[in-house]
Amino acid sequence: xxxxxxxxxxxxVEEALKAGKPVVxxxxxxxxxxxxxxxxxxxxxxxxxxxxxxxxxxxxIAMINGRCKAGLTEEEIEYFxxxxxxxxxxxxxxxxxxxxxxxxxxxTVTTTMIIAAMAGIKVFATGGIGGxxxxxxxxxxxxxxxxxxxNTDVCVVCAGAKAILDLKLTLEYLETRGVPxxxxxxxxxxxxxxxHSGLEVDYRMDSAEExxxxxxxxxxxxxxxxxxxxxxxxxxxxxxGDTINNAIExxxxxxTEQGIHGKETTPFLLARVKDLTGGDSLDSNIQLVFNNxxxxxxxxxxxxxxx
Ligand code: PSU
Ligand code: MN
Numbered sequence: 001x002x003x004x005x006x007x008x009x010x011x012x013v014e015e016a017l018k019a020g021k022p023v024v025x026x027x028x029x030x031x032x033x034x035x036x037x038x039x040x041x042x043x044x045x046x047x048x049x050x051x052x053x054x055x056x057x058x059x060x061i062a063m064i065n066g067r068c069k070a071g072l073t074e075e076e077i078e079y080f081x082x083x084x085x086x087x088x089x090x091x092x093x094x095x096x097x098x099x100x101x102x103x104x105x106x107x108t109v110t111t112t113m114i115i116a117a118m119a120g121i122k123v124f125a126t127g128g129i130g131g132x133x134x135x136x137x138x139x140x141x142x143x144x145x146x147x148x149x150x151n152t153d154v155c156v157v158c159a160g161a162k163a164i165l166d167l168k169l170t171l172e173y174l175e176t177r178g179v180p181x182x183x184x185x186x187x188x189x190x191x192x193x194x195x196h197s198g199l200e201v202d203y204r205m206d207s208a209e210e211x212x213x214x215x216x217x218x219x220x221x222x223x224x225x226x227x228x229x230x231x232x233x234x235x236x237x238x239x240x241g242d243t244i245n246n247a248i249e250x251x252x253x254x255x256t257e258q259g260i261h262g263k264e265t266t267p268f269l270l271a272r273v274k275d276l277t278g279g280d281s282l283d284s285n286i287q288l289v290f291n292n293x294x295x296x297x298x299x300x301x302x303x304x305x306x307x
Contacts, residue, residue, distance in 0.1 A: 026060040026293075033084070047293045054298060067099075129143070151224060153224060162269075183204045190233065195232040211227075233291065239277070248273055
């Protein structure tokens with residue numbers, strides 16, 4: 001039986017893929033768990049618009065009634081945004097269960113990559129990826145996103161990862177699993193709200209064309225696995241380091257005190273950091289997603305032009 005039996009590709013996305021036109025995948029956990037309503041829906045729709053303006057077709061990905069969806073309608077995006085955290089956050093271990101039960105699932109970076117690969121989409125834009133959590137030496141909390149990057153052929157464009165994670169260990173893990181980490185226009189790993197982490201990425205690339213060419217070579221070599229493109233937040237939207245770090249420290253302390261663990265950890269920390277910094281971090285978050293969508297569309301275009 002083919003995995004395609006579980007897949008619904010939106011007609012607009014299917015046409016673009018058949019014609020060899022650029023498509024950019026987008027995740028749905030960022031809508032349901034990453035931002036509050038109604039900014040989540042507004043952002044998701046605005047991101048799709050940006051991708052279209054850049055000349056690519058957006059495909060927001062999710063599971064609905066047990067179906068893997070590559071491309072959502074506006075109504076479906078609104079539904080995910082309104083239901084928010086009532087929708088199950090679906091990582092790799094959840095997908096088969098939700099499909100068998102005919103349920104809904106918000107796709108994380110992991111499951112968005114899985115469904116994008118099923119549909120033949122090569123490039124995916126998001127905000128931040130999951131990674132190795134601080135204290136993982138004790139908790140073993142390492143996001144399934146890192147394993148998926150090692151195994152699934154999708155290029156993920158992000159703004160680095162939030163400092164709720166141990167960024168140094170996250171880079172070590174990606175190195176072990178053979179995932180190239182590219183800095184767009186920088187040799188320094190961006191840290192989501194901030195352009196700076198003090199850590200080095202593997203390679204600096206200054207154009208979408210160079211990234212697309214490398215992705216193509218990776219595919220031609222028959223390498224399994226993705227590529228991580230880290231795109232620093234535009235300077236004007238970056239947050240003050242102390243403000244954000246204090247909020248993160250506080251959120252981490254509360255998570256430990258309340259015994260938050262497993263799949264709840266990341267959504268808990270994201271929500272607390274947002275509350276503790278007022279609306280500022282949400283504005284930055286939205287802007288960096290727009291910035292990543294633009295770059296991803298340009299990588300997808302360059303990839304198609306040389307395919
Ligand atoms: N980091 C963010 N925003 C997010 C996420 C992470 O800054 O929305 C979401 C993504 O969907 C990511 C997931 O794939 O959280 C990682 O969750 P976990 O750490 O449980 O693997
Ligand atoms: Mn985890």
